[in-house]
Amino acid sequence: MALLVQKFGGTSVGTAERIEAVAEKVRGFRNEGHDVVVVVSAMSGETNRLIALASSIMEEPAPREMDVLVSTGEQVTIALLSMALQKLGCDARSYTGSQVRILTDSMHTKARIKQIDEQRMRKDLNAGRVVVVAGFQGVDEHGNITTLGRGGSDTTAVALAAALKADECQIYTDVDGVYTTDPRVVDSARRLEQITFEEMMEMASLGSKVLQIRAVEFAGKYNVPLRVLSSFKEGEGTLITFEEEIAMEQPVVSGIAFNRDEAKVTISGVPDTPGSALSILKPVSDANIGVDMIVQNVGEDNRTAFTFTVHRDDFNRAKSVLQRVSDELGARGVSGDTKIAKVSIVGVGMRSHAGVATKMFEALSVEGINIQMISTSEIKISVVIDEKYLELAVRALHSAFELDKPGVEETL
C-alpha cells in the first residue's frame, strides 16, 4: 500500500502500443493496492518535430513561445495514457503542469520548480484514480507556461514525489539500473542493487547518464527514495538512497565512470602571484566556457602552470581566450590536447578506506597507462589519460576493485 510516483520517458511512450504497455504496468501496481502518480515525457521524436517547426519559422524564437509550443508534446501523452488506463478499467485523470499547479520561476525553457500544489492529486488518489502528470513543464506566477529544459521530466517526478511524500520515485528508462560501469565497455559490469545519492551524482556528472543530475540533486535535497528501472524488462532496478543508512555495507568503490567529451588546455610559465588563478579563469568563464577539472602545478622560477579540462566543443575558443591571457600576463604559452579521456572511481566507502588512490594508480601503471592529470574529492578520484587507453583503463579498474563480484548488499 505504498504511494509511488513513476516516470516514463519518451522511448517508453513512443507509440500507442508502448503507451498501452505502460498502462498495463501501472495497472499491475494498482492491482497490488498501491497509489500511483505517473509522470510522462513527450512521445519520442515529438519534441524534435516541434522544435523543427519553430526553426522553420525563425532561428531563435522567443523562449516564452517555445515553451507554449513544446509543452504540447507531454500534453498529448498524458491524454493518451489516461485513455489507455481507462480502457483497462483503471480510473485515471491527466494534468498539465499548469493544472497540477507546478509553480516555477519565469526562466522560460529552463525554469526551476518553486512550489507544487498536491491537493488536487491527493483528491484523485483518495478517489482511487491514477494521476497522470505532464513532465518537464510548469507555470509561472503570471500563468505563463514554462518548461524545465530537456530531461526535466525526471525532475518533475522527483518534485511530485517530494510534495506528496511518496514512498518511492521510480524512473523507468531503457536501462535496467545503474551499473558498476558501462556494460558496452566491460562485459562483467554488474547492476548495483543500490547506490548513494552522492555516488549517483558523481556517476551522472561524470558521464554515466541514467538520470538528470538536477533530478538527483532534488531527490537528495528532499530525501526522496529514487529507483531506476527498465520500462521493458522486469527487475528491481537500482535504488538510490542515503549514505547514512547504508555506508557501512557499501563496497569501497561502487562504480567506474568515464567520458571522452573533454579536452585539456594548459597555460604554462604563469608568474606565481596571488590572483593569477582568477586572472586566468575569469576570462574563460566570461566567455561562457564551462571548466571541469582544474590542476595547478608548482613550477620553477616563481612560475606555475594551470591545466584544465573543457568540453571539446569549447576547445578552440578556450585556447584563443587563454592565448590573449597568456600575452597579457607574460606567461610562456598555451598548449592543449583533445585526445584525452577522463576515468573516475566513485564510492562513499573511500572516506573510511586508505590506499584507494594507490590501488587505482597501480592498476593503471600495470597496464602501462600514463596519468596526465589527477583530481580528487571525498568520494571519487578522477584521472585524465590518453583517449586510446580508455577501455583498457576502465576494464583494469573494474577488475582491480572487484566490481564484477556481487557486492556486500547482495551477500547479506
Add this chain to the structure above:
Amino acid sequence: MALLVQKFGGTSVGTAERIEAVAEKVRGFRNEGHDVVVVVSAMSGETNRLIALASSIMEEPAPREMDVLVSTGEQVTIALLSMALQKLGCDARSYTGSQVRILTDSMHTKARIKQIDEQRMRKDLNAGRVVVVAGFQGVDEHGNITTLGRGGSDTTAVALAAALKADECQIYTDVDGVYTTDPRVVDSARRLEQITFEEMMEMASLGSKVLQIRAVEFAGKYNVPLRVLSSFKEGEGTLITFEEEIAMEQPVVSGIAFNRDEAKVTISGVPDTPGSALSILKPVSDANIGVDMIVQNVGEDNRTAFTFTVHRDDFNRAKSVLQRVSDELGARGVSGDTKIAKVSIVGVGMRSHAGVATKMFEALSVEGINIQMISTSEIKISVVIDEKYLELAVRALHSAFELDKPGVEETL
C-alpha cells in the same frame, strides 16, 4: 484605429509558410494602426492526426481526455504564429483558452462559453502587442480543459470580439465571402457585400457552410459585426450585419441555399385526432433523430398524413420507428424517399414583399420541376424536389430573382 478580432482556420495556417503569410497579413493591419487579436485553429490535418492517435488506443475515449489531447493542436499554432509575428518585428503574445481565461461549462468536446476575461488581452493591446489566442478551447470552473466542438474557433473569435467590444470580427476562410448561391452550381453567383444575421443563419443552416452557425448566433446575440474574407485573396468579403440598419436597401431575395443530405419519410392514413402529431414525432425524437421540415396534409375520412425530412443517415432508423408507430396507431403505412433535395430562397426583403412564393413556384414550374413539400418562414421559403433537378432549380431561381445582377447596396 479599429480593434479587430481576426480568425484564421486550419487551411490558412496549414504549413509554416502559410503561418508566415498570416503574420504578414496581420502586420499589414498593425501598420495601418489597428489593434489586432488573432484567433487560430489547429494546422490542417493536426486534429485528425490526434483523433487517430486516440482511436488507436480506444474507440470512445473519455471526453475530458479528448479535450486535453486535441487542444494541443491550436496551442502549437498560437506559438508558431507568435514567433512568425515577432520575426516581422510585431510584438506578439500567445494564449491558450485557459490562459485568456475563456470560461466554459463542463460539457467536454462541446462546451459552451460562459464568460471571457478580457483584462489580460487588453493589457497586451495597450502595450502594442498582437494577441494570439487558441480557438476552439476553454477551461471550466474546475480548471479542466474543454473544447467547443469542431469549428468552434469561429465561436471563440466572435466571443472575444464581444468581450473586447471589437469594431469587427473578421473570419478568414478559403472562400472570399458569402455568395448568392454556390458558385460551383451557378456560374453567375455573386459575392454579397452584406447580408443580415438572419439571412446568414438561414443560409448556414441550409447548407451554405461558410461560418459555424453557433458563431453567427453568438454574433447576433452580442451585436458583433462579422465579416467573412479570404485568407488567400485580397477583397472586402461579406459583412454580416443587423437587419434594422439595412433592410430598406435589401433586395427581396439575397440568396439560394440548398442541400441534398436529407431524406423524406411519410406516414399516411393517420387517424386525425388531437395529439396525433405528438404520438408520431415523440418516438422519432426519443430515438435521437433530428427532424427538419414537417408538413401535415389534411386527408379524407378524418385521416391525415405527415411527411418530414431527416438526415439521410437516419433514414432507415426513422422508417422503422415510424412503422412501429403506424402499427400502434392503426395508420395506413410508411413510405419514404432518399432521392430528394431541398432548395430555399432566403431574404429579409420577403417580409415586405408579396408574391415571392408565387414567383418561386412559377420559376420551378416553367422548368417542369414538381414540388413535393413546401415550408415557409418569415425570411425563407423551402421546397423539396427530386434530387436530379437540384442544379436546374438553383439556376432557375438564381436567375428569376435576378441575383446575378448587382444588388441595391452596390448601386447606391
